[in-house]
Amino acid sequence: MVATLPSGFADVVENGEPVPSHHGPTTPGPVLPVLPGCHPDPSICFDGTQFVLVTSSFTYWPGLPVHVSTDLVHWQPAGHVLTSPGAPVLDGLEVSDGVWAPTVRCLDGVLHVVFTVARDRKGAETYLCTATDPAGPWSEPQLLDTEGFDPALFLDRDGRCWFTACRDSRTPGSGPGELFLRELDRATGRLVGPEHVLWHGALGGAWVEGPRLFERDGRYHLLAAEGGTARHHAVTAATAPAVTGPWTTDPRSPLLTHRHLGATADVQAVGHADLVDGPDGRTWGVVLGIRPFDGGHVLGRETFLVPAAWEDEGPVFAPGTGALAPVPGVETAIGPVPEDDLEWVGLRGPVEHTRSGTTHLLAPRPDPLTSRGLPALTGRRQDTHACTFAATVDADRLPGPTGLAAYQHQDAHLALRVEPGPAGAHVVTELVDADGTHELSRRPVHGPVRLELRTDGRTYRAGVVADGVFVEHAAVPHLRLATEHVGGFVGVLLALVAQGPSGSAPVPFTDVQHVRQVTDEGDDQP
Structure with missing residues (x-):
């Protein structure tokens, strides 16, 4: 080269x-x-x-x-x-x-x-x-x-x-x-x-x-x-x-x-x-x-x-200016994020995660997202202010809470998960931040369900996609996950999560998509 x-x-x-x-x-x-x-x-x-x-x-x-x-x-x-x-x-x-x-x-x-x-x-x-x-x-x-x-x-x-x-x-x-x-x-x-x-x-x-x-x-x-x-x-x-x-x-x-x-x-x-x-x-x-x-x-x-x-x-x-300036050729890639195994990360150690195209298999673990252990989480860094992150799971075949998360750290994350139970499964939206734990929505569901997190830079929205239409279940200002509010040195991971007993069969997430978008101000574009 x-x-x-x-x-x-x-x-x-x-x-x-x-x-x-x-x-x-x-x-x-x-x-x-x-x-x-x-x-x-x-x-x-x-x-x-x-x-x-x-x-x-x-x-x-x-x-x-x-x-x-x-x-x-x-x-x-x-x-x-x-x-x-x-x-x-x-x-x-x-x-x-x-x-x-x-x-x-x-x-x-x-x-x-x-x-x-x-x-x-x-x-x-x-x-x-x-x-x-x-x-x-x-x-x-x-x-x-x-x-x-x-x-x-x-x-x-x-x-x-x-x-x-x-x-x-x-x-x-x-x-x-x-x-x-x-x-x-x-x-x-x-x-x-x-x-x-x-x-x-x-x-x-x-x-x-x-x-x-x-x-x-x-x-x-x-x-x-x-x-x-x-x-x-x-x-x-x-x-x-x-x-x-x-x-x-x-x-x-x-x-x-x-x-x-x-x-x-x-x-x-x-x-x-x-x-x-x-x-x-x-x-x-x-x-x-x-x-x-x-x-x-x-x-x-x-x-x-x-x-x-x-x-x-x-x-x-930065001779002559003394500040960062646009560098020719540096621009933001907009659209679906190409699949690359090297870009997926877990927390604190390896997770049992495999991928074939847009289908991901993730072996559940009992550690919750609020723990300092090894939860079953695999995610990509959020790298544009506006984006969507979505996947489909089967609500009738889950060993425990399974879905998506916008994850800053163990004390700051927005989770959109399907929770199985004796009375049937529910889609639950939960926010953990500096002010505590907040259940924002709980709705019954069965069969395959398309979960989606989306943000325009100002607001994270959690919901499901039905017949091609996004149905919002909860909305959270981005400041609730911002470092200025929750502390820490990292950024948001857009993650797949699967909580359940160790030894459970890997959970399939199908049609996983992370799509980068442009904010209304076009701030991510040169």
Whole structure:
């Protein structure tokens, strides 16, 4: 494969290298993510033939989705880093704990991914996985003797590999967080040598996290994320003459943020950056951001592409504009979502889920959606504000509550399920959110029933389709599932769910369809 970078940016030359034009793209329209839906904390590298991108997965399973691209605009799922059950153990975790903030680097032809497993919102374990192909197989996770979270790797010109991460500050009068460094012995996968405290951030009183190390023309540069992962999120930086320091704050910090654009900005919470050089010498950045809709976001933190350049002081994001802008070629796919097994995820471990065309078989489990166990759930990330998600089940042949869910986490979801009972089956709509559990509707049903969840961006509607006509059973404002209302770090999964005794026969879901649509404002279209 030959990598070709996005067109539509005029070439200019700085320091002898071509970089994207400071005048920005020639394509008007909204700023759209290159990886829509819940794909936060992006890390990127170039493996010699293609770009490789890895994002956080929390308690989704399989874990750590890997995407590849030859042009930075069109990304294809390649697989997942974590596919073997039991390593790491995620059972019992809240959905937004789990696998946090990976970094991917190609070191002498071998892909390395480091990541943290968080428990109770604190880094608990840090692991290293390797592969020679983004599609895998990936090595079993190797536990590193370290602490903190948001780990990263950096290969210096002398061949030494360095590990950095963030943790609670141990330096009196500095903090609350700090970035630290140790050498990684790649032959053994162990951290060796002395530890170096690098930096406490540029923004006083704000946690510093998400470190990424780079070297340019003999000078070292450290990127970080500060201000939290909400609207005050920002990319900051420090520089040093050696990788171990002394590090000083880049006075241009923050290098990129949308915090100053206000609550009406289309894209907010921009931060957690990584950089990659393409084969033509251009530098590009990836960052996370959110797209609120009427005061709340349900899609999660998404991955955006931003042109970058190197100047004497260090990296420059979005030269000449200082904010995300439309990237030529990035657009939203509208219509039925193609079936792809790599895009379906469960919670905290593998589920017994098979697919043939649009028919899915899902083995029931007793764990309810409100548990921190392993419910029988398989879903796709909601990646447009407006969409429909539908499936048909046989109400007379179910072992337990079976149907659909718009699932944020165990304490926030909208479920539309058929519940069997002695008096016959009923279609039940239930909302779980920050205000408790609410049964919104209950109607008798028998035989095959077509269940459908739909949203126009503002309202989730649950109902059935009879004779081709949608019959609404309940409507819920999207803010009831928005992160601003229910908390957490993820977005909505559109899921098939089947609760019932272990060992029950797999439940068939037929004619499963997820259809992306355009809101009335056309916000998902360039």
